[in-house]
Amino acid sequence: MKKTYSRSHANRGAVLERLIDMTNNQYRNKGVADIRKVPTPVQITGNKAGKVTSYTQKGEWVDYVGIIESRTIVFDAKETSERTNFPLKNISEHQYELLKSWHQKGAHAFLLVSFTKLDEIKYIFWQLKR
Template identity: 55%
Template sequence: MAKSRTHANRGMQLEKLIDATNKIYRTTGFADVKKVPTPVRITSNNGGRINGMVVKGDLVDFVGVCRGRAVIFDAKQTSTRTSFSLSNIAAHQYETLMSWWKQGAHTFILLYFSERGEHYMLEMPTLSTYWQGAQRGGRKSIPYDVIASQCEPLRAEEGYPLHYLKVLE
């Protein structure tokens, strides 16, 4: 069977890994993090057949709480080996993350470099530096070397498929 490369399915494997981790977090009482449903506007209902359209949402992919602290993040996957393009982040996603971060939430991008098989936690200070620079006409991506040296590498450990909240232990 051919591997799907559509934009809609690109991050499904990553989201499944996060969902499996979230189930264990919930079971162990470590955290409660849930996937934010994609907002849909129902356009018609014909005899039980419902049609709808995806509506631009205000939130990001995941929201929850860990050790009494709000957690909110988006999951992003890239096949580029040399950088992470900021065009993968919508302005409303960045604004939501920044707003929650200013209120004390743990906010980040969970980033997967698929060609390298590596996961990283891109936290707000690093993201904000590059985002603001791009808004002023600077670089529109974060170099892989910066991510590898400044971001928390993530992997399976302690029974978690992807222990992304280990920084809050």
């Protein structure tokens, strides 16, 4: 089954990703941190006459991982058009479990959420009730 996407859907989050990548490059250049984007897995399904066909596999990871001040950092970048809240349905179960697990082991685990209508990015810490 072939999926088609609108340009706006395909580019969703691209501005946020560029901002994060630029910031991470600055951190790396200054020796403050080394945080990298985790590539989205792609399955190649064919190659006919130089035309490659593929599909994006469901990721098992979050968007970014790295190290800062000798501590692991792991986070996912999300975008919402909501004005006042972030729907939890936007976090997949595997992302939730990964952030939870890494947080329990001492990593900085969080979400960066872009509220597009407000033109704001919020840093949402991962916290567990003990």
